Amino acid sequence: MELKDIQNLIKFVAKSGASEVKLEMEDVKITIRTGEHGKGETTYIQQLPTMAAAAPQAAPVAPAAPAAPVTPVAEEETSKFITVKSPIIGTFYRKPSPDKPMFVEVGTQIGEGDVLCVIEAMKLFNEIESEVTGKIVKILVDDASPVEFDQPLFLVDPS
Incomplete structure (x- = not known):
């Protein structure tokens, strides 16, 4: 599950009015709790220990480092x-x-x-x-x- 999918899920839960949603997939467990009227959001993401799950974690870290110098220029x-x-x-x-x-x-x-x-x-x-x-x-x-x-x-x- 990608970060964008998780963000969209959080937005959907906040809009729906549900107070808590739990989602379990093969390699990820997500719990989303919304506060009063969807104002406060708490998201817990637990990565389950599998070989397939360990590889995607390492990939986003490497591209993030070169992107950091670009951000100050944009600011x-x-x-x-x-x-x-x-x-x-x-x-x-x-x-x-x-x-x-x-x-x-x-x-x-x-x-x-x-x-x-x-x-x-x-x-x-x-x-x-x-x-x-x-x-x-x-x-x-x-x-x-x-x-x-x-x-x-x-x-x-x-x-």
């Missing part, structure tokens, strides 16, 4: 931008409805109070408004994707 490039973050958990949509145009695109000039996107949470569509003036530099989330609280959504150049 320096984006440090001059303002990050617009999600104020709630839900599903991110770039347009008000399927037949309407996108709220914003890369390069769109925005002002305070402009609607950037909507996030659906519990069947309610919440308009996310800009708190800054500037130009959209990057859209960090795909349309119709689940988002977490405080997850970066947009990069805005305030100049």
Whole structure:
């Protein structure tokens, strides 16, 4: 089971309202417990001792080391931008409805109070408004994707 699959499972359990889920597979045991209203999440992953399970653990460690020097460069490039973050958990949509145009695109000039996107949470569509003036530099989330609280959504150049 890959890390992305585990993250998606955690999100699904948090949204479902279940308080605890246990999953046992050939080489992995996972227990996910959610706190009140899905706010607190505790995940336990136990790797069972098998030869097949030991090999995948070693593989991700080696590629992670070369990736570390790249991260500071990316942080320096984006440090001059303002990050617009999600104020709630839900599903991110770039347009008000399927037949309407996108709220914003890369390069769109925005002002305070402009609607950037909507996030659906519990069947309610919440308009996310800009708190800054500037130009959209990057859209960090795909349309119709689940988002977490405080997850970066947009990069805005305030100049």
